[in-house]
Amino acid sequence: MISRFGAFLRSSIGKKALMAVTGLLLIGFLIVHVVGNLTLYADGDGTQFNAYAAKLEALGPLKVLAEVGLTVLFLAHIALGLRTALENREARPERYKDLAPKGRRTMASMTMVVTGAVLLVFLVIHVIDFRLADFSKVGLAKLVMERLTSPLGAGIYLVSMAFLGSHLWHAFQSLFQTLGLRHPSYAPTIKWVGSALALAIAGLFASFPVLCMMFEGQWPWS
Amino acid sequence: MSGGHDHHSGGLNLTLHVWRQKDAQAEGRFETYALQGISEHCSFLEMLDQLNEQLLREGRDPVAFDHDCREGICGSCGVVINGQAHGPDRETATCQLHMRRFHDGDTIYVEPFRAKAFPIQRDLVVDRSAFDRIVSKGGFVSVNTGAPQDANGLPVPKENADLAMDAASCIGCGACVAACPNAAAMLFVGAKISHLGLLPQGAPERRRRVLAMVEQMDRDGFGNCGNIYECEAACPKSISVENIARLNREYIVASACERPAVERIGD
Numbered sequence: 435m436i437s438r439f440g441a442f443l444r445s446s447i448g449k450k451a452l453m454a455v456t457g458l459l460l461i462g463f464l465i466v467h468v469v470g471n472l473t474l475y476a477d478g479d480g481t482q483f484n485a486y487a488a489k490l491e492a493l494g495p496l497k498v499l500a501e502v503g504l505t506v507l508f509l510a511h512i513a514l515g516l517r518t519a520l521e522n523r524e525a526r527p528e529r530y531k532d533l534a535p536k537g538r539r540t541m542a543s544m545t546m547v548v549t550g551a552v553l554l555v556f557l558v559i560h561v562i563d564f565r566l567a568d569f570s571k572v573g574l575a576k577l578v579m580e581r582l583t584s585p586l587g588a589g590i591y592l593v594s595m596a597f598l599g600s601h602l603w604h605a606f607q608s609l610f611q612t613l614g615l616r617h618p619s620y621a622p623t624i625k626w627v628g629s630a631l632a633l634a635i636a637g638l639f640a641s642f643p644v645l646c647m648m649f650e651g652q653w654p655w656s
Numbered sequence: 657m658s659g660g661h662d663h664h665s666g667g668l669n670l671t672l673h674v675w676r677q678k679d680a681q682a683e684g685r686f687e688t689y690a691l692q693g694i695s696e697h698c699s700f701l702e703m704l705d706q707l708n709e710q711l712l713r714e715g716r717d718p719v720a721f722d723h724d725c726r727e728g729i730c731g732s733c734g735v736v737i738n739g740q741a742h743g744p745d746r747e748t749a750t751c752q753l754h755m756r757r758f759h760d761g762d763t764i765y766v767e768p769f770r771a772k773a774f775p776i777q778r779d780l781v782v783d784r785s786a787f788d789r790i791v792s793k794g795g796f797v798s799v800n801t802g803a804p805q806d807a808n809g810l811p812v813p814k815e816n817a818d819l820a821m822d823a824a825s826c827i828g829c830g831a832c833v834a835a836c837p838n839a840a841a842m843l844f845v846g847a848k849i850s851h852l853g854l855l856p857q858g859a860p861e862r863r864r865r866v867l868a869m870v871e872q873m874d875r876d877g878f879g880n881c882g883n884i885y886e887c888e889a890a891c892p893k894s895i896s897v898e899n900i901a902r903l904n905r906e907y908i909v910a911s912a913c914e915r916p917a918v919e920r921i922g923d
Contacts, residue, residue: 442911445842445870446880447904518880522838525772525879531686531765534739536835537746538885544837546882608883614905616898 441528446521447612449514454609456511463504463519463608468638475645478656487574488507512554519547542604549601556594564586579651588643599636606631670756671763672707674719677868680775680783696756701726701733703755704766715879720779726751728892735780736767741834741890749829749892769834773841773876784830787844788874792874794865795848800814801857818855825849825893835890838879843887845873846899851907863910870907892899893901 442448470490476482479555490497542549569577581587606628615624619645668689672825677684693709694703701723708718723730733750737743743753758764766780774782824847832843849866852858858865881900 438911444874445907445911446874446878447870447907448911450880451904451908499839522840522879522882525839525877526770527772528684528770530736530739530767530770532739533835533837536740536886536889538889539837540884543882543884596834604883611883611897611901612881612904614903614908618898618900 443505446518449518450612453511453518454612456507456514457605457609459507461602461635462510463507464602464635466478468635471642472638474575474578474642475653475655477480478651478653480573480579480651483578484573484574508557514552515547540604542600543608546601546604550596552594552597553601556590556597559590560594579646582643582646583650591643592640595636595640598639599632602632602635603629659900667695668758668759668760668762670694670703670758672766673763674707674766674892675768675813676719676779677768677776679778684776694755696754696758698755699726699751700735700753700755702749705837720777720781722781723751728752729827731829734769734831736765736769736834736855738765741769741831742829742892746889747892747894749827749831752892769830771833771839771878773784773839773878774813775829776884782830784828786878787828787830787841789876790841790845790869790872791848793868794861795852795869797852797857798861810818810856812856820851820854823847823854823895823899826851826891826895827893829892831892832887832891835883835886836879836881837886838882840881840887841873841878842881842900842903843877843891843895843897845869846901846903847864847895850899853902853906862906864916866903866906867914868911870903 443452471483471488472484473482474480493500563581564574564577567577582591607621607625610624668691672689672691673686675684675688676687689707689709689710691703694706698706701721704719704721711718721735722732724730726733728749728751731749734742735750737750737753742748742750744757745753768774768776768780768782769784771782773786774784778782784891814851826844826847828844830844833839835842848869849862853862854864883897883900885897887900888895
């Protein structure tokens with residue numbers, strides 16, 4: 435059984451399938467993450483946001499389990515991405531003078547490795563910023579506000595979300611193709627749902643630095 | 657077209673940068689040639705023929721390139737023209753690309769299909785026997801399927817017949833690999849999986865076939881599919897990337913379900 439699964443994961447299609455599944459789960463995480471973050475907009479002083487963070491903390495062992503699971507997902511996805519990228523380089527040792535487009539490539543599909551690498555750097559910064567930082571005294575909302583109202587912090591988050599949007603733009607429809615789920619009747623739907631999802635997730639995340647810079651917590655609606 | 661006194665009406669004057677490489681081991685490089693008065697009615701290969709006649713007159717080595725039928729059905733020809741496999745046209749093999757697609761004074765780069773699995777033999781000729789090795793692992797029906805069936809004796813859904821026929825139009829030229837930024841062979845293998853697996857004669861072996869062909873594809877050093885779909889755009893027969901989805905699906909299912917003829921107990 436083990437050897438059979440091992441053979442699958444060593445194959446080009448198996449690696450891509452695992453990358454697709456981990457990617458899909460990570461998209462699920464991003465949706466939960468961005469919806470949870472919207473509590474920042476619920477009030478001006480971050481009470482709701484801090485309460486949401488406290489609820490997650492109160493999950494105790496479940497939270498630890500979720501964090502371990504997320505780490506495994508990220509590591510597997512990143513390792514498979516690196517592995518396949520290296521293999522793809524090896525598959526064409528002598529490059530073309532300039533491989534020109536024939537009509538189906540997109541900016542997003544051609545830059546998955548680059549956008550993925552930028553997101554990895556962002557992930558490290560982000561974890562240091564908000565997961566490893568000590569916010570027991572000031573509260574997480576204040577920490578977020580401080581970071582996102584500084585020009586450097588806001589810049590890093592905004593640029594990273596542009597890369598996230600690009601990565602997801604290709605990722606969603608691509609993962610269905612990799613898992614063999616393509617049919618003329620629903621392929622166009624998957625494509626526009628993926629585009630909409632990429633714009634929504636990246637747009638909502640990007641709204642935090644933009645609105646924090648503009649209003650510094652004094653939301654016009656609250 | 658008569659006379660030829662007018663510089664421009666006498667055909668195209670071109671600057672060609674052609675990849676020259678003595679053999680698989682030698683270092684290759686672009687060499688530059690000036691060609692005058694190429695008729696725009698020439699095919700791309702006929703233009704290369706004229707270049708070779710010019711080189712022979714000058715006592716130099718002609719450029720080696722693959723070709724056979726010159727009518728787009730054999731899959732022998734194929735070069736990368738200005739970075740595009742088979743050149744700028746859709747659904748067109750190099751032999752059917754015409755010089756009217758170019759302009760007087762153009763500079764054209766001509767390179768071989770590049771992939772680790774397609775080693776260069778000489779100049780623009782690459783060894784595509786990796787495709788033959790993949791097919792030898794199961795790209796066929798290994799049992800005698802008998803004499804021709806009576807009409808309707810072996811029902812085939814119309815949709816499957818169409819999809820299998822579309823996939824079977826693959827001529828194995830290798831443009832999918834050449835155009836793929838990752839040098840993957842998924843469109844070629846996907847076409848074989850569809851054309852055999854969708855028909856009743858090929859269906860019994862579909863799982864064994866997909867496992868063996870993918871294993872050989874990986875062993876030959878092709879890259880991983882990134883779903884960029886440049887293969888479909890470069891394919892002279894416009895084989896759809898739907899065939900890659902079918903290949904993925906068949907491989908995943910076969911990996912989970914296929915029972916090898918001999919399997920160790922507890923394996």
